Amino acid sequence: MQSISCRPVSSAALRRLAGALAFVGAALPALAAEPSVPYVPTPQEVVERMLQIAKVGPRDYVIDLGSGDGRIVITAAKKFGARGFGVDLNPERIRESNENARKAGVTDRVAFYQRDLFETDLSEATVITMYLLPRVNLELRPKLLDLKPGTRVVSHDFSMEDWKPDLYEKVDAKDKYGGTGGTSDIYFWVIPAKVAGNWRWQMQVGGKPRFYEMTLAQNYQVISGTARAGGESVKLQNVRLRGSEIRFNFTAGVDGAAVRHEFSGKVEGDAINGSAMLSGARLQGQLEWSARRVARSAAPRDPGARVSQSFSGLFD
Numbered sequence: 310m311q312s313i314s315c316r317p318v319s320s321a322a323l324r325r326l327a328g329a330l331a332f333v334g335a336a337l338p339a340l341a342a343e344p345s346v347p348y349v350p351t352p353q354e355v356v357e358r359m360l361q362i363a364k365v366g367p368r369d370y371v372i373d374l375g376s377g378d379g380r381i382v383i384t385a386a387k388k389f390g391a392r393g394f395g396v397d398l399n400p401e402r403i404r405e406s407n408e409n410a411r412k413a414g415v416t417d418r419v420a421f422y423q424r425d426l427f428e429t430d431l432s433e434a435t436v437i438t439m440y441l442l443p444r445v446n447l448e449l450r451p452k453l454l455d456l457k458p459g460t461r462v463v464s465h466d467f468s469m470e471d472w473k474p475d476l477y478e479k480v481d482a483k484d485k486y487g488g489t490g491g492t493s494d495i496y497f498w499v500i501p502a503k504v505a506g507n508w509r510w511q512m513q514v515g516g517k518p519r520f521y522e523m524t525l526a527q528n529y530q531v532i533s534g535t536a537r538a539g540g541e542s543v544k545l546q547n548v549r550l551r552g553s554e555i556r557f558n559f560t561a562g563v564d565g566a567a568v569r570h571e572f573s574g575k576v577e578g579d580a581i582n583g584s585a586m587l588s589g590a591r592l593q594g595q596l597e598w599s600a601r602r603v604a605r606s607a608a609p610r611d612p613g614a615r616v617s618q619s620f621s622g623l624f625d
């Protein structure tokens with residue numbers, strides 16, 4: 310098992326692969342529609358590690374964008390029990406993929422379409438895989454961020470710039486570049502729910518209704534915020550968003566005594582439903598938690614820019 314840590318792409322690796330891709334691209338025959346990325350297959354060992362990192366299983370639907378000879382989707386079906394499809398502009402790749410799927414005995418679970426990846430409906434995906442180029446990843450980024458929260462995305466060798474991965478891993482790839490060998494970078498993201506804005510809820514605490522407000526700022530999967538509880542303003546601690554699962558805590562006074570509030574829930578549009586664990590010297594217990602969003606922040610469609618809208622009016 311390789312060690313896992315978050316790191317930016319190595320510029321040397323990026324130059325090497327971009328060079329190799331450009332070389333292969335120059336050698337490609339002219340196609341009906343020009344592919345934005347030339348064909349270089351992901352080494353099989355890297356394919357398997359990408360699918361392991363994404364924890365692909367029988368309930369998954371995998372879409373490979375620019376699917377080459379179909380190896381990622383075929384492996385996802387054969388070794389991991391998933392279903393899915395691949396799209397590629399090159400009809401020769403689609404023919405190869407169909408032949409490879411037939412040889413692997415997975416034609417009932419995979420399909421390959423000659424189609425532009427930018428015109429492909431991705432809504433069925435639980436996992437998206439890609440081996441493209443940095444600028445293509447960036448062009449795709451808004452479309453990926455609009456997918457169902459919780460959808461997993463794995464990219465071979467190329468990052469998403471300021472959208473940092475949830476997980477990064479470097480792996481040895483002895484079959485890379487037709488057997489020359491090298492290393493591969495694997496980037497993994499979970500599509501975050503859109504949570505920026507102002508939220509309110511009420512809970513019965515110590516037999517009395519208590520009102521809460523919270524403002525969340527969001528930069529991709531990284532969120533931060535403050536809450537207002539009983540006239541007291543507190544910073545959210547240990548804030549975490551993974552897909553649509555959110556959790557955070559803060560300590561606020563209740564009847565003059567400090568009470569730790571731990572929230573966890575699921576974001577569904579403008580609602581969060583879950584539970585709150587309250588613990589203080591005189592108060593202990595778990596409550597249902599249902600928050601409503603009362604104002605969305607004006608997040609850009611691709612929130613590459615930091616969201617720093619203030620909602621001071623709601624707290625006044």
Ligand SMILES: C[S@@+](CC[C@H](N)C(=O)[O-])C[C@H]1O[C@@H](n2cnc3c(N)ncnc32)[C@H](O)[C@@H]1O
Pocket residue numbers: 343344345346347348349350351373374375376377378379380381396397398399402424425426427439440441465
């Ligand atoms: C680097 S290869 C990756 C192949 C495969 N995903 C793998 O990892 O082995 C990129 C593939 O994307 C295809 N491609 C490039 N631009 C595309 C586009 N706009 N739509 C669909 N396929 C595209 C190319 O024809 C090529 O087969």
